[in-house]
Amino acid sequence: MKTAASDLEEGHGGAGLDGIAVDDVTVSYRNGTTALRDVSFTIPTGTITALVGVNGSGKSTLFKAIMGFLRAGKGSISILGRSVRDALKETLVAYVPQAEEVDWNFPVLVEDVVMMGRYGHMNMLRIPRKRDHEAVAGALARVNMTEFAKRQIGELSGGQKKRVFLARALAQDAQVILLDEPFTGVDVKTEEAIIRLLKGLRDEGRVMLVSTHNLGSVPEFCDRTVLLKQTVLDAGPTPEVFTEENLRRTFGGVLRHFVLPGERGADGHPGESVTVISDDERPFVVYGDEGEELSAKPVKARTSKKETPKKPMPKPRRRTPRT
């Protein structure tokens, strides 16, 4: 029988089996809202993929469909070559939720939250065995939260809570990890720690799909990008997909894009122009000539939907601090 591990070996580095394959999926809610229409994309194993779109573009709905909470009215989803149902049975998929989705008043210890990741590996009585305790300890250590094991989850900071839910996914030994806005409410240091961890998981051949509004971090750590607006506007390697034209199509008037002139520059960058592209969180910032390639017109807030030639985004050299 094929195991997840053997699949991952086959697929490591993008070749071989797809990590997630979404084929022509349409999902509608009972009230008649069609949140996803004809959505298709594939993600190879051993990759991190950004899921980018405005509020209401269908990101959470897509996560729910991949988790099997919502059934596609049309199309199919496969995970590591299995149906969603089989993938869930084999505990291959984990979900790291947005902070708002969790009731933080629920009295539960950090180690208990992480142990929930082991439920799929236990029998019906859910009595943890040695290997379950070891998995929990290992997962907490990996996210640097060992000293918080006996704390109530509600007492932690936003970034610490995020790390606990990541630890739950690790304790589960999930091969496919869906992360809903993992950087919201976390400081830059924690964000960097999470990114380092995700890169390590990628190198183990796992699959990560990350919804984010932090456009600045996408080219830094996401190999691939899926742009969503009820349907897929574009999907593929980030250097090809994360373009100015595509971001405008994705965000429309929500996107703010402006260039500060070279004479003024920014702190630490005198004489360099600064290009800023942002929806609502951390902007994508480019200093100097690379930024000028994006726009020849300085000091202009641009929110028009006018199409411009497709140009790859240059890699940012520095990002602005979080406000």
Ligand SMILES: Nc1ncnc2c1ncn2[C@@H]1O[C@H](COP(=O)(O)OP(=O)(O)OP(=O)(O)O)[C@@H](O)[C@H]1O
């Ligand atoms: N339970 C529901 N019942 C009916 N419609 C819903 C439900 N949940 C979401 N929707 C609708 O489906 C569409 C997609 O919503 P979804 O939550 O997937 O977007 P999103 O991209 O995750 O947004 P955000 O960035 O704000 O989290 C929206 O029009 C939303 O109003």
